[in-house]
C-alpha cells in the first residue's frame with residue numbers, strides 16, 4: 001500500500017532513520033536490514049576499558065523498533081540495483097524499495113597496515129566497530145592481564161576516520177584503568193597525524209590525572225605505524241623502528257563499508273559523495289547515504305551527526321516521493337563528549353547549516369570547546385560535562401531504539 005523505505009544498517013544513522021520514519025510518516029512501510037541481532041555502540045565502549053561500564057549496558061535490542069512497526073530483517077545486504085530499485089541479501093532474497101537509506105558505517109583498510117589481517121585483530125584488537133562486542137571485550141581482557149609495568153601500544157590512523165576524539169578518549173580510559181591496577185605501566189600512542197581533536201584539553205587532562213604514563217608520538221616523530229608482527233607483538237613504524245608492546249590496539253585507516261564501495265556509490269576516496277542537504281548519493285539519487293560512510297565535511301564522522309542527519313535524509317526522501325521539495329533549511333548538530341577520568345569529561349560542539357553554495361558550514365559562534373585551565377578551577381565544569389555525556393548517551397540511544 002504505502003511507499004517502501006528500506007534502510008541498510010541498524011546503527012546510529014540507520015536505526016535513527018527507521019524510527020524517525022515510522023513516527024513521522026505512519027503510511028510509510030519501513031524495513032531495516034542489519035546482520036546482528038542487537039547493536040553494540042562504539043560510544044561508551046571506551047568506558048568498558050576504563051572499568052566504568054559493562055557490555056550489556058551498551059548493547060541495544062531492535063525490539064523497540066519492531067514494536068513501532070519496523071520490519072527488522074536480520075541479514076546482510078550484498079548488492080543494490082539502483083535501476084530496478086532492489087536490495088539483494090546474502091541469502092539472495094530480494095527486497096524492493098521506493099527509497100533506500102544506506103548507513104553501513106566503516107570498513108578497515110587492512111591493506112594499509114602490513115600484517116593486519118583478520119587473525120591479527122584477535123591479537124591486536126581494533127575495537128573500532130561494535131559488531132558482536134567481541135573486539136572491545138578482547139581488549140578489556142588483555143588490559144586486565146597486562147604484566148606489571150607492561151606497555152600498551154596504540155596505532156592511530158590519519159584523517160578522515162570515525163570519531164576524531166575517540167582514540168584519545170580511549171587512551172584516557174586505558175590510563176584510568178592502569179592507574180588503579182597497574183600504575184607503573186606505560187601507554188605508547190603512535191599517531192599517523194601531528195595534531196588531533198581537543199588536543200590541548202586531552203594533554204592537560206593526561207598531565208593532571210596520569211602524570212607521565214602516556215607518551216603520544218606524532219607522525220613527524222615517526223608515529224605512523226605501517227606494519228605489525230602480531231606473533232612477536234611488535235609495531236613497525238614508517239621508518240622501520242620496531243616497538244615491542246604487551247597489549248596492542250591497532251586502529252587502521254578506514255573507508256566506507258563494503259556495500260557502499262562495491263555498489264559504486266563511493267568515489268576514489270573510498271567515501272560516498274552526497275548532497276548534504278538531502279544526503280542523496282551523487283551516483284544514485286534514490287539512495288540516501290548517511291553516517292560515517294558519506295563525505296559530510298565539515299561535519300565529523302560521529303554518531304551524533306549520523307543521528308541528526310538521518311532525519312533530514314528521511315524527510316528529503318519522502319518529500320521526493322510525494323513530488324515535494326526537501327525541507328529547505330536543515331540544521332544539524334554535533335557534540336562529542338570524551339571522558340578522561342572519574343567526573344571528568346570535555347566536549348566539542350557545533351551546529352551546521354547551509355553555506356549558500358550548496359554545501360554546509362559550521363554556524364559561526366555556535367559551538368566550541370570546553371574551557372582550558374587547571375582542574376582546581378574547573379572541577380565543577382568537568383563533572384557537569386561527564387553528567388551531560390551520560391545524559392547524551394541515554395537520549396541518543398532512546399532516539400534510536402525505543
Ligand code: FAD
Nearest residue numbers: 009011012013042043077104105163291292301302303304
Ligand atoms: P554504525 O553505527 O557503525 O552502523 C552501521 C551498521 O550497519 C552496523 O550495525 C553494521 O552491522 C551494519 N552493516 C554494515 N554493512 C551492512 C550490510 N552490508 N548490510 C546490512 N547492514 C550492514 N560518536 C559520537 O557521536 N559520540 C561518541 O561519544 C562516540 N564515541 C565513539 C567511540 C569509539 C571508540 C568509536 C569507535 C566511535 C565513536 N563514535 C562516537 C562514532 C560513532 O560510533 C559512529 O560515528 C557511528 O556509529 C556512525 O553511525 P553509522 O550509522 O554510520 O555506522
